[in-house]
Amino acid sequence: MVTKTEETQLNRLENQVDNGGGGAWEYLCLVKKLKVRRPDKVLRHGLSILNDPKKRSALGPDGRLEGILLEAKGLWAEAEKAYSSLLEDNPLDPVLHKRRVAIAKAQGNFPTAIEWLNKFMADHDAWRELAEIYVSLQMYKQAAFCYEELILSQPTVPLYHLAYADVLYTLGGVENILLAKKYYASAIDLTGGKNTKALFGICLCSSAIAQLTKGRNKEDKESPELQSLAAAALEKDYKQRAPAKLLLLTSALKSLKTS
């Protein structure tokens, strides 16, 4: 939130800079700090700083700012060129890689984004982004692979278990759904039984498995207790948080069990 003093300071600086006085740098810093949206002014003054060679050297050895400004203007090609040239000097810089991928994504160029993300695999955010892109393109097997990598590197984050289970369920097939059930269970384990999505996931998995194995001989390895436990936990949760919807929940769960 912007306080009164900060706002007056911002306005004063804005007037000063607009009228050709100095202080553009302070203005930009303040805008960034307050996260105020003033894209045209930032662009104008930012570019004026960058174009002034004296001040540019004071900015620092890399031209990341220039790349970001080009991006904000929408000049994707130039921004991409800037980042690529910077990347030649610093091939391991995660920020630059991410900006390049963001450009590709913003242009709708998913194959390029995927290719670039695949080159740069050292970062959790990168894996997550890649998994999301795959899901949106319905390439679930590849998305599952990304989530597996994430779980390997950070096994105690329930979010990844949950997302992996979701993708497995979407892929379908008895083995995948069995595996998904295990990962929903581990997500519940990691969150102490409070994750509603995981609880629902277990109910869905159990009913899907029951449907898929209807014809075969039932080797009841997975006990039905898990589903009833999950259902009971959901009902308790709803009673506490949304008692009006409890009836809805019970009828939905019933239809899952019987379908």
Place this chain on the structure above:
Amino acid sequence: MGELKYELSQNAYIKLVLHARKHKTAAVNGVLLGRVSPQNDAVVEIADSVPLFHSHLGLLPNLEISLIMIEEHYSAQGLGIVGYFHANERFDDLELDSIAKNIGNHICRYFPQCAVLLLDNKKLEALPKGKDRSPVMQVSAVFVCIELSNYGVSVSFLAIKRFWL
């Protein structure tokens, strides 16, 4: 095949627009609920809508659970799922992607006059500044003519596509 009209109620429309505006940087979707008008077989009344997701639209479990619960809830009011709403992540993207098509097709199986609404982001941006109230619309499928009743806001930003099975 005849002509079909869709009546989109203000409630349904506002909910979807607000949902899209709230999650400006993500793709969002939702379901449309309604019924065939009891007076006229060729009119589908879209009485309400339920915004669904703003992330991971392509994942099945959430969709299944939400559809089950939505159907249960609205069947008590005599309404069924009659359509699907989608807004793309990118500003200039006016294509209906495969996820939306799959969901639309699936709904069509149960309700043949299913409608799929795609939000035109450019017109959504212009909405707060626009002052004209005449419904200017892009209709991009044959057999569909949209009649909108009871509106306080310009509806110029809906592009409507419809799927037959």
